[in-house]
Amino acid sequence: MTDVLLKTEAIYKEFSGVPVLKGIDLEIVRGEVLGIIGENGAGKSTLMKILGGIYTPTSGQISFEGRPVTIREPSDAKKLGISLIPQEFNLVKDLTVYDNIFLGSEIRQRNGLLDKKTMMARTKSLLEELEVTIRPDERIDRLSAAEKQMVEISKAVAMDAKLLIMDEPTTVLTQYEIDILYRLMHRLKRQGVTIIYISHKLKEVKAICDRVMVLRDGEVICLEPIDKLSIYQMAERMVGRELSQIFPKKERAGTEPVLTVQNLTVPGVLENISFELNKGEILGLAGLVGAGRTEVAETIMGIRKHTAGEIILNGARLEIASPEDAVAAGISYLSEDRQGSGILTGFNVVDNITLVSLRAYCDYAIDLINSKRQRAAAQQHVERFNIKTQGLDTRLEFLSGGNQQKVSLAKSIDPQPIVLIADEPTRGVDVSAKQEIYRFIKSLADMGLSCLFISSEQEEIVGMCHRVLVMKEGRMMGVLSGDEISEAEIMFLATGVRETETLHE
C-alpha cells in the first residue's frame, strides 16, 4: 500500500461559465516530488490555488491524509499543512523580509509583543540555507525578482508544511540558485515533506521529480514515473503534437554598432560597463542573480541614475533621464518583474499591449485614441503569440502567468524599437510558445533590430545569442562570441570557478 497524502476526485472549476479544470483525479504519495507540466493556460496554477484555498472548486472532492476536507481559505490550507509558493509574488512590498516571512504566523514574546529577534534570526538561517545575501530587515521593494523569489521560498519553508507546492519557482533563477534550491528540496524530501513542482523547464522536472503529471486544457493527459518519459516525450504530451528544433538557426549579425555603452557606472551597483551592440545582433547578458544584468538595463532606460559613462545610439550621445526619453530614442524594455513593473493587471489585453506605443494610435491635437487601429494591432499580437484569452477586453488578472508574459513581450515590441532590451523574455512560457518567441525575436533581428538579451536560462543564451557578455557583482567578466559560447564557459566567467571543480558535489 502506498501512503496517499492528498487525493482529488473529479475536480471541476469554471470561471464565469468557462471550464478550466475538467475533472481532475490525482493521488499524491507522501514524500514524493510530483512534477506538473502543461501549456500556458492548461490549468496548473488554478489546480494549485484550489489546493491552497485561494479558489474553491465548482465541484469535486479533496481528501488529505485519508479524510475528506474542504479548503475554503488559505488559512484552512495552512492548518492542514499545505503551503503554496504562488506563481506571482505575494509579498507586502512595504514590509521587511522577516515581516513577510512570518506574516500571519508571527512569533510572539510572552508579553504578547512581537519577538523580532527570533524572527530575524530564523529568517537569517533560512536565507543562509538558500545562500542568498539579503538582510532580514531589508524592505521587499528593494529586492530583485530573484531575491523576492528566494524570500517566497523561505516563507513557504518556514511553515514546516507537509505539502509544499511550488508554482514555477525557478523562472528568474539561474542554474546556480536552482542547484541550491534542489539541495533544499532533497533535504525536505528526506524529512518526509511532499512537494508539487510546476515548471516549464522540463530538464528541471526530469532532474528533480519522482513522477510527472501532464495537464492539457484542464484534463490529465498522463501521470507517469519520471523515468518512463524523456524530456522530448514530455514536451510532446504537453502540446499534443510533435515539436521541431527549438532554437532557430543563427544568421550572421551586422557589424555597425547601434548602441554603444561606455564606462557605465552606478556606485555600488555597476562598475565600468562597456559594450557595443551591433545592428541585427542579439547580445546576451549572463551572470548569476545579483550580477547586475537587470541593473544595466534599468540604467540604460533611465530608471537608475549613472554617475559616469555614456550611452550612444546610432552615433548620437543620449541624455536619458527616464524611460520616456529612452522609448522616444527607440529603446524598449521588457521587464523581468512581470506584475511589479511590466503589465497592468487591471487593464485589458489591448490597453496593455498599446500602453507604451499609445502615441502611434492617437489622432488630432487632443490625442484621441483610434480604438479600431489599436485593436487591430493587439489582435495581431494575440494571434502571433497564441495568447490564450477570452477576448481582447479581458483584464490581465484573468490570464494565466505565461499568457501575461506574452502580453508583456507584445507590449515591449509594439513601439517597433531600434533596440530591444529583453529581460527574461520567456519567463514562465511553455515550450511551444518559447519557440515562437525565439523565432520572432530572431526575425526582428534579421530585419535589423538589435537586442540585448538577458536570461537566467543559459540554454537560451547559448541558443540565441551572437555574443555573450558575462557579469559578476556589477562588473564585466568577459565577452564570448561564436563557438566560445557554451554553458560551461558562461558559468566559469560568472562564478570564477570551473564547473568540474566544485559546482556539482
Next chain:
Amino acid sequence: MSSNALTANFKKFNYEKYASLIALVVLFIISSILSPYFLQVQNILNILRQVSYTGIIALGMTFVIISGGIDLSVGSVAAFVGAVGIIALNYFLPIVGNEYIAVTIGIVVALLMGSLAGALNGFMITRGKIAPFIVTLGTMAIFRSLSLFIGNAGEVRSDSNLFGNFGMNSVLFLPVPVFVMLVLAAVLSVMLNQTRYGRYLCAVGSNARVAAYSAVNVDRIKFLAYTLIGLTVGISATLLSSRFNAVSTSNMGMFFELDAIAAVIIGGTPMTGGRGTIWGTVIGAIILGVINNMLNMLGVSPYLQGTVKGIVIIGAVYIQRQRA
C-alpha cells in the same frame, strides 16, 4: 453551457456598469410614489441646480481619485478663489468702466486662481513626494484661513448686478450651472475614455511603477489631474458666488470635499484608483441631491440628513467591495 456564459456575462455587464444608474432609477420611483410633488419639472431642476456646484468639483475629483490621490482642499479653495474673483471684479469695474469686461476679468481671475491652487497641490505632491492627503489637508487649512483674512471672516460682495445674474440664467431650459456641469462631464468623459491622457491617468492610478516603466511621465499626469480639479473648483466657485452675488468667506465651500468624494464613490469609481467613470459621478451627485430633497419633503430633520448621507456612502463602498 453557452446560456450559462450568457447569464454570467449579463450579470457582470449590468451590475458593474449600471449599478449607480439603477440605484438612481429606483430612488426616482420611490420618491415619486412618496411625494407627488417630486416629479415636477421645477423640483427636478432645483435638485440638479443644487448638486451642480459640488457636482462640477466631483468631476475633477474623479480624475484625482483615478490617479490614486485625493483632494481635501476643494472647499477652502472655492471660498478663496470665489472671494478673489469678486475682489478683482470690484477692482476693475471702476477702472475699465464696462461691466461686461469687468465681469469677464473677475471670472478669468477666479478660474486662473483655482487652477493655480490645484497646480500648487500637484507640485507639492509630485515634486515634494508628499502624500496627497497630507498636502491637501495642509492647503485646506491654508486657503480657508487666507479667505477669512481677505474677507475679514465676513462677506465679499460684488458691485455688479450682471455678475449676480449670469449664474441664474438658463441655457436650453437648463440652469447655467447644470448646463456647465453636463458640458464639462461630456468633455471630461471623452478625455478619460478616449484620449491618451485618460489612458495614462488610469495607468498611473493602477500601478505607478508599471506606468513609469512604460514610458509614462507619472508626475506630469498627476500634476495635470490636480490642476484640472483646481480649474473645476474655480468654475464652481464662480457659479456659486454669482448665485448670491457674494462670497461668505466663512461658510462657502464647507464640506464640499465630502460631497465631491461621496459623489465619485457612489458613482462607482473605486477609491483605490486605476479606473473610474465621469457619468457615474454625475449620477452619484444626483443621487445625493435626490436623497436630500426627499428627506426635506418628508420633513426629516436637516440634522439627520448627514446620517443618511453617511449610510449611503458606506453602503456604496460596501457593495463595491462585494463586487471586487
